[in-house]
Amino acid sequence: VHSNVFFLLTGSAVTESRIVGGQDAAAGQWPWQAMLQIPVAGGTALCGGSLINSQWILSAAHCFKSTSNVVVSLGRITEQGSNPHQVSLSVSKIIVHPNYDSRTNNNDLTLLKLASPVTFNDYIRPVCLAAAGSDFPGGTSSWVTGFGTLSSGGPLASTLQEVNIPIVSNTQCNSAYGGITNQMICAGLTTGGLDSCQGDSGGPLVIKNSTRWVQAGVVSFGEGCAKPDFPGVYARVSEFQSWISSQKNMKNNEDYQEYVFFKSTISRTVLLE
Numbered sequence: 001v002h003s004n005v006f007f008l009l010t011g012s013a014v015t016e017s018r019i020v021g022g023q024d025a026a027a028g029q030w031p032w033q034a035m036l037q038i039p040v041a042g043g044t045a046l047c048g049g050s051l052i053n054s055q056w057i058l059s060a061a062h063c064f065k066s067t068s069n070v071v072v073s074l075g076r077i078t079e080q081g082s083n084p085h086q087v088s089l090s091v092s093k094i095i096v097h098p099n100y101d102s103r104t105n106n107n108d109l110t111l112l113k114l115a116s117p118v119t120f121n122d123y124i125r126p127v128c129l130a131a132a133g134s135d136f137p138g139g140t141s142s143w144v145t146g147f148g149t150l151s152s153g154g155p156l157a158s159t160l161q162e163v164n165i166p167i168v169s170n171t172q173c174n175s176a177y178g179g180i181t182n183q184m185i186c187a188g189l190t191t192g193g194l195d196s197c198q199g200d201s202g203g204p205l206v207i208k209n210s211t212r213w214v215q216a217g218v219v220s221f222g223e224g225c226a227k228p229d230f231p232g233v234y235a236r237v238s239e240f241q242s243w244i245s246s247q248k249n250m251k252n253n254e255d256y257q258e259y260v261f262f263k264s265t266i267s268r269t270v271l272l273e
Contacts (some may be wrong), residue, residue, distance in 0.1 A: 019247065025087065025160040030145045032127035032215075033160060035073040036112075038063060048146045048203025050215055051126045054117040057091075057128075058244075059202030060218050060235065061100035061110045070094065072114060075123040078159050079147045085123035087160045095247055097240070106181050108220040108235045110202070111247055115130060127204060127215045130238040130260035136216050138169035139183040142187050142207045144219065144232070146183050146200030165189060167207075167216075168231040176230050177223070183219045183239045188231030205234045214260045238262075 034049035034057050049059035049072065057072055064070075074076060075085035093113035100107045118124055130136075145162045155211045171188035180186065205217030217234025241259055 006093075008073060025077065025145060028123045029205075030143075030160065030162065030206075031075070031123050031125040031235065032104040032204065033076070034059070035075075035076050035079070035081060035147055036063065037071045037073070038161040040065065041067045046147065047201045048148070048219060049112065050204040051118070051124065051220075052129060052215075053126050054120070054242075054256075055112065055114045057213070058204075058218060058237075059112060060082075060220055061096045061108045062102065062220070063202050064094060064096055064110055064161065066148050067094045067096075070112065072112065075121075076147075076160065080158070085121070087118055087124060087214040089118065101257065104179055104181075105221045105233070106183055109218060109240055109243075125205060126258075127213055128209075128258050128260040129208075129244070130214050130216045131243070132238055132259040134214075134216070134238040134260075134262040136185060136207065136262065138166045138167055138172060140167040140207060140218060142167055142205050143188065144200070144203065144205045146219065147201040148200030148203075156258050165232075173231055173233065177233065180233065182243075183236055184220070185234050185236040185259045186231040187217065187234065188222075191228055209260055210263050212260060216262070 032051040034051055035262045036047040036049050036059060039044040045063065047059055049057040051074060070091045071088055073086055073088045073092060075087055075245050091112045095111040097107040097109045101194035112272060141164060143162055144163050145160060147160055152192045168186040168188055170180050170186065174180035200219045203219045204215045205219065206213045207216050215237050217237060220233050220235050222232040223230035245257065
């Protein structure tokens with residue numbers, strides 16, 4: 001089972017993580033996407049994240065074995081080279097969910113406070129978070145984005161990748177993995193071929209709610225990348241509304257956080273045997 005962190009250790013990928021089967025994203029298409037560079041022994045770990053207001057980033061707990069000298073980049077469209085809309089910031093506070101379990105990957109969530117607020121523009125703006133009680137039944141269309149590898153153990157994407165995948169019910173997901181909790185949400189194709197991968201950890205899984213994008217998940221783990229019958233597993237954002245809102249300094253106006261209640265309107269077909 002992989003954890004979706006990509007380690008840049010003298011050119012080698014040493015753990016699992018994940019976009020497979022996706023396509024290049026256009027500049028400004030996913031303006032909340034963050035790229036996190038995390039110093040580790042011998043190199044740098046690469047994770048994703050999402051901008052949720054002017055000063056806070058949401059990411060995955062398993063990315064932060066180290067919590068010092070983390071650099072957050074916003075407005076990037078390529079992994080390297082010139083990014084005219086890029087803003088890079090240091091981090092003043094990292095809050096790993098107190099109940100994160102590295103063995104089960106439950107509660108795989110972290111909040112990072114930027115050293116200074118960012119100014120929103122067409123290329124940098126926050127995503128709404130799914131409110132408590134939101135419903136994402138199997139088959140709901142979702143998108144996941146990241147700079148992670150294009151195949152399990154393969155090279156990093158040079159351009160931000162996007163992939164459209166359906167939500168998989170927790171019941172079906174649990175039949176593949178076991179241990180899927182209410183704090184998790186799954187997405188992927190039964191046939192495989194589309195998924196997040198190494199380096200995408202902590203990045204956003206989003207769903208369109210009318211004209212607005214709502215973050216439903218945070219890239220957490222999976223079995224390989226894009227394997228048949230093994231969807232990607234994500235932290236279920238709607239289960240953490242009270243925790244996110246309760247963190248210190250997230251209650252004043254500049255740290256205002258918007259939540260959107262999502263109720264799927266997709267039709268269900270019941271097959272009778």
